[in-house]
Amino acid sequence: MSEPLVKARNVHKNFGHVEVLKGIDLDVHAGQVVCLLGPSGSGKTTFLRCINSLERIDAGRIWVDGDLVGLAERDGRLHRLTDKEIARQRRDIGMVFQRFNLFPHMSALENVVEAPVKVRGVSRADARRRATELLERVGLADRAQNYPAQLSGGQQQRVAIARALAMQPKLMLFDEPTSALDPELVGEVLAVMRELAADGTTMVVVTHEVAFARDVADQVVFMDGGVVVERGAPADVIGNPREERTRAFLARMLKDQAE
Numbered sequence: 001m002s003e004p005l006v007k008a009r010n011v012h013k014n015f016g017h018v019e020v021l022k023g024i025d026l027d028v029h030a031g032q033v034v035c036l037l038g039p040s041g042s043g044k045t046t047f048l049r050c051i052n053s054l055e056r057i058d059a060g061r062i063w064v065d066g067d068l069v070g071l072a073e074r075d076g077r078l079h080r081l082t083d084k085e086i087a088r089q090r091r092d093i094g095m096v097f098q099r100f101n102l103f104p105h106m107s108a109l110e111n112v113v114e115a116p117v118k119v120r121g122v123s124r125a126d127a128r129r130r131a132t133e134l135l136e137r138v139g140l141a142d143r144a145q146n147y148p149a150q151l152s153g154g155q156q157q158r159v160a161i162a163r164a165l166a167m168q169p170k171l172m173l174f175d176e177p178t179s180a181l182d183p184e185l186v187g188e189v190l191a192v193m194r195e196l197a198a199d200g201t202t203m204v205v206v207t208h209e210v211a212f213a214r215d216v217a218d219q220v221v222f223m224d225g226g227v228v229v230e231r232g233a234p235a236d237v238i239g240n241p242r243e244e245r246t247r248a249f250l251a252r253m254l255k256d257q258a259e
């Protein structure tokens with residue numbers, strides 16, 4: 001098999017004296033969907049943020065598409081990248097946050113147009129054309145001129161997904177993209193994510209949506225206490241978990257989600 005698009009080895013991260021990640025390994029191959037599940041505080045969001053250099057790791061290595069994240073080898077030694085170099089690495093990674101983070105003073109269309117123009121130097125006309133297509137793809141063609149405050153949470157999150165896709169990323173990271181939404185709006189965002197997965201988008205998704213992970217993931221990674229407790233195909237990790245911790249967590253989640 002080819003080199004993974006994302007490769008993490010023995011990743012450690014501390015906040016002060018608290019060890020939040022205690023040696024995480026992960027391989028994500030191009031076109032795969034990996035879902036990170038686990039109880040609150042297990043380190044899932046922190047790990048996702050490390051892939052995108054939003055947090056700096058204390059030990060271990062992460063590669064995205066063969067490039068070391070946050071580091072470069074020069075003169076036979078590893079050096080930390082400058083902020084500018086980190087920003088350049090981040091361009092190829094799309095991230096969708098729990099709380100949408102749209103620019104409130106820009107329309108949906110302008111939110112999607114902004115980064116390709118400012119960061120990639122795409123012409124405004126081309127960026128508008130592509131943004132229009134992307135808004136159509138997430139089912140919001142008729143909302144292009146609306147401001148975030150005029151959109152529901154589900155619609156805002158779909159704009160956020162379109163905005164991330166506008167940079168034509170190699171990799172999409174989703175950090176609990178539906179957990180800030182009213183329950184009736186969760187499905188519309190998951191439907192967009194299911195389509196992206198079906199189109200071969202490489203995705204790492206931190207989620208509590210067990211059914212989504214079961215149906216869509218190629219690999220499910222169950223984390224607890226800063227370590228990977230178990231990983232594998234959804235049929236194994238969700239359908240037939242080996243570890244008691246995984247079983248207990250899933251039982252709790254499925255009970256909550258059935259209510």
Ligand SMILES: Nc1ncnc2c1ncn2[C@@H]1O[C@H](COP(=O)(O)OP(=O)(O)OP(=O)(O)O)[C@@H](O)[C@H]1O
Pocket residue numbers: 015020038039040041042043044045046047
């Ligand atoms: N910037 C920070 N400074 C200090 N501690 C932090 C910081 N970010 C996260 N933590 C701590 O790290 C631990 C792991 O947090 P993280 O958000 O990664 O967990 P999580 O598994 O994503 O949980 P959740 O499902 O609640 O989002 C928690 O104890 C959290 O309080």
